[in-house]
Amino acid sequence: MVQTVGITKAITSLNEAHAKLNLSQASEGEFFTEWFEDLPELTDSEKASLNRLKSRYLYYAADGSITEGTVNIIMLSPLLELMGLCDPPFKIQSEELVKVEIENGGSEELVLEGFIDALVVQNRLWVVLIESKRYGLSVMQALPQTLSYMMANPNLEMPVFGMITTGEDYMFVKLSQQVRQYALSNKFTLSNPQKNELYEVMQVLKQIISLVV
Secondary structure, three states, rough: OOEEEEEHHHOOOHHHHHHOOOOOEEOOOHHHHOOOOOOOOEEEEEEHHHHHHHHHHHHHOOOOHHHHHHHHHHHHHHHHHHOOOOOOOEEEEEEEEEEEEEEOOOOEEEEEEEEEEEEEEEOOOOOEEEEEEEOOOOOHHHHHHHHHHHHHOOOOOEEEEEEOOOOOEEEEEEEEEEOOEEEEEEEEEEEOOOOOHHHHHHHHHHHHHOOOO
16 A cells, blocks of 8 residues: 655654665765865956855845745745756756655555656756755755655766755755765855855755756
8 A cells, every 4th residue: 555645744854864764874975076176267247246246145135034935035946047957958847746655564565656846857957956944944854855855866877966055055965765874964054144155055066967968
């Protein structure tokens, strides 16, 4: 018998994600080097656009909490457009339903399902998974749910990359279903007054995209 459960209800902590998805965090630094090695350069035009995005975010944040929908409009959509991810060969799929089968060894087959906020796909390869969370929450709070979504990647041979963001903070994830491991990047934040860390965010995105194009 198949039992379907919502991902957000079935997996509410990182320990649950580890146990139910049979995942572990990689301890070797070589597992996820794409977020810091040989990052591509940005153009002056790209830097100017990212400066506008940071200023825009701080302008809205000065009024207090920012809803998830507002973050998607003022930050994520412009960033995806700037990256060229809205045009061929990529395609944005918003509110995409994903399902993950769980082998629990019992008589019932457990299927987890949920909706991804934004998914960039090229030839059925999941390039970037974006899970935007309401202002004021930590990106780490979205990690268990994001790992569950990433496990639905149909291409088992290739690693899948994710980006979790609150609009203010950004963190990348790499997951390999073959070895059942994942690793995290540093957290990039717009609260740094010394520099615009959206530069690094875009550089990492460019790096990930170059792996499949």
